[in-house]
Amino acid sequence: MANTSHTLPPSSPCPTIFGGPLPFSSSPQQSSTKGRVSLPLSPISFSLSPTTLSPATAESVHSSSSSSSSLSHCTASQCLQGQSISENISDQNDLTCLSWLHQRGNLLPLQPLAKMTPLPQQESFTLTPLPPASSKPPYSFSSLIFMAIEDSSEKRLPVKDIYEWILNNFPYYRTATGGWRNSVRHNLSLSKSFCRIQRDKSQSVGKGSLWCVCPEYRQALLEVLRKTHSYHSTNSNLINKPALLEGTDYGVPEVCNSMEMSDTLSHTLLLSAPSSQILTTKHQIFAENPPCLLTPDHEEIVTMESVEYQQKEVSEVMEKDPLSDSGYIELHYYPSHQYLVLPGDTELDLETVEILQLDAEAQEAAGSLLDLAGGGY
DNA sequence: TACCCGGTAAACACAC
DNA sequence: GGTGTGTTTACCGGGT
Numbered sequence: 001m002a003n004t005s006h007t008l009p010p011s012s013p014c015p016t017i018f019g020g021p022l023p024f025s026s027s028p029q030q031s032s033t034k035g036r037v038s039l040p041l042s043p044i045s046f047s048l049s050p051t052t053l054s055p056a057t058a059e060s061v062h063s064s065s066s067s068s069s070s071l072s073h074c075t076a077s078q079c080l081q082g083q084s085i086s087e088n089i090s091d092q093n094d095l096t097c098l099s100w101l102h103q104r105g106n107l108l109p110l111q112p113l114a115k116m117t118p119l120p121q122q123e124s125f126t127l128t129p130l131p132p133a134s135s136k137p138p139y140s141f142s143s144l145i146f147m148a149i150e151d152s153s154e155k156r157l158p159v160k161d162i163y164e165w166i167l168n169n170f171p172y173y174r175t176a177t178g179g180w181r182n183s184v185r186h187n188l189s190l191s192k193s194f195c196r197i198q199r200d201k202s203q204s205v206g207k208g209s210l211w212c213v214c215p216e217y218r219q220a221l222l223e224v225l226r227k228t229h230s231y232h233s234t235n236s237n238l239i240n241k242p243a244l245l246e247g248t249d250y251g252v253p254e255v256c257n258s259m260e261m262s263d264t265l266s267h268t269l270l271l272s273a274p275s276s277q278i279l280t281t282k283h284q285i286f287a288e289n290p291p292c293l294l295t296p297d298h299e300e301i302v303t304m305e306s307v308e309y310q311q312k313e314v315s316e317v318m319e320k321d322p323l324s325d326s327g328y329i330e331l332h333y334y335p336s337h338q339y340l341v342l343p344g345d346t347e348l349d350l351e352t353v354e355i356l357q358l359d360a361e362a363q364e365a366a367g368s369l370l371d372l373a374g375g376g377y
Numbered sequence: 378t379a380c381c382c383g384g385t386a387a388a389c390a391c392a393c
Numbered sequence: 394g395g396t397g398t399g400t401t402t403a404c405c406g407g408g409t
Contacts, residue, residue, distance in 0.1 A: 140383060159398065179385060186385085189400050196399085207393060208398045 137170045138228055141180075141187040144170070145194060146221040149213050156197055156212040159185060193217035 137144070148165035149157050157165070163181055166173050173180055188194050188211055197210040213221065 142383085182386070183384060185399065186401090187383090189398095207396090 136172050136176075140224065140228075141183050142191055142193060142221060143225050143228060145184060145187060145191075145211070146213055146218075146225065149194075149211060154210075156210040158208050158210055159188065160208070162188075162211065191217075193221055 139147070144166050145162055147169075148162045149155060151165060152161070162184060166180075166184070188196075193214055194211050195214050197212055
């Protein structure tokens with residue numbers, strides 16, 4: 001596998017996904033100058049309507065998020081409501097970080113790793129003995145549950161599906177005794193990180209409740225996951241063998257070195273199209289970071305989700321940036337100030353981007369709550 | 378050594 | 394009654 005186009009200097013403080021460097025596309029379509037990165041605008045466009053940008057909207061979003069985070073332990077509804085919101089407040093990068101769960105259906109679990117001599121990053125991948133399938137994963141049950149829930153489309157799962165996810169992704173448990181299921185349930189009940197949601201009686205399929213991750217604890221869970229992964233990644237060369245590991249029962253949930261992830265990111269970043277269309281489908285645009293040398297604030301990842309943009313009509317003739325009509329989004333990225341320039345010279349600071357995103361997520365969360373209103377939690 | 382955390386086992390109650 | 398789910402308690406081992 002050739003991932004040379006995504007490499008960064010080893011010493012660069014690059015954005016990471018579970019301890020690995022985030023691939024930065026070096027496609028020629030993506031140009032960068034000092035403090036500025038131009039990102040092609042995808043066919044999905046955004047609408048900067050007055051309503052979505054109103055201070056009241058922003059205020060309400062911010063207030064709801066702050067109230068959510070002030071709770072020591074969330075209720076189910078708060079959990080659902082806060083989930084999408086908090087995700088965007090404190091861990092925008094985490095959204096991206098966890099995207100590996102969704103971008104590869106066959107999650108490759110991190111098994112206990114035999115001490116092996118790490119290979120250089122670009123070394124060709126040759127088959128080496130893999131740890132036995134009976135090796136116990138290094139993740140705690142909390143992490144396993146967290147991953148399972150995060151990997152679900154609804155971000156909530158019945159315990160049965162959590163079992164299934166673990167079985168599918170960690171073959172160790174296929175042969176393990178049944179006690180681990182008890183441990184899963186024990187963790188769900190005991191840990192404040194997870195909250196229970198009453199199932200909708202109307203769709204009473206299966207026993208028990210649904211479980212979701214409490215947004216207040218999501219960051220902590222993510223941190224534990226990162227540390228676990230990072231710790232074991234540094235002790236293995238498996239991390240550098242995504243192609244090798246593909247389709248096997250072994251491996252690491254590492255996407256930053258994989259071509260899959262790189263392609264996904266590149267694809268997301270490099271779509272170019274006219275920005276006049278308004279689409280309602282949910283899409284994501286990852287305004288990727290500039291090269292690490294630009295700023296130490298490399299962990300910031302701007303995500304825009306379900307945001308519509310109506311291209312501003314520019315009547316006046318003015319001196320334009322050569323890139324302004326290219327269909328690119330320009331990310332001006334300075335340590336103290338970051339903003340986007342959309343086609344048509346519309347400028348968006350990252351706070352506005354975040355507000356737009358939060359607004360969209362808040363609406364989505366509200367919809368979810370309505371769906372669950374009959375649950376009577 | 379004490380404490381914390383995670384894993385495991387067991388018992389029990391409850392719902393389907 | 395069997396099975397699955399949820400809760401609680403207790404114990405143990407490892408790490409700090």
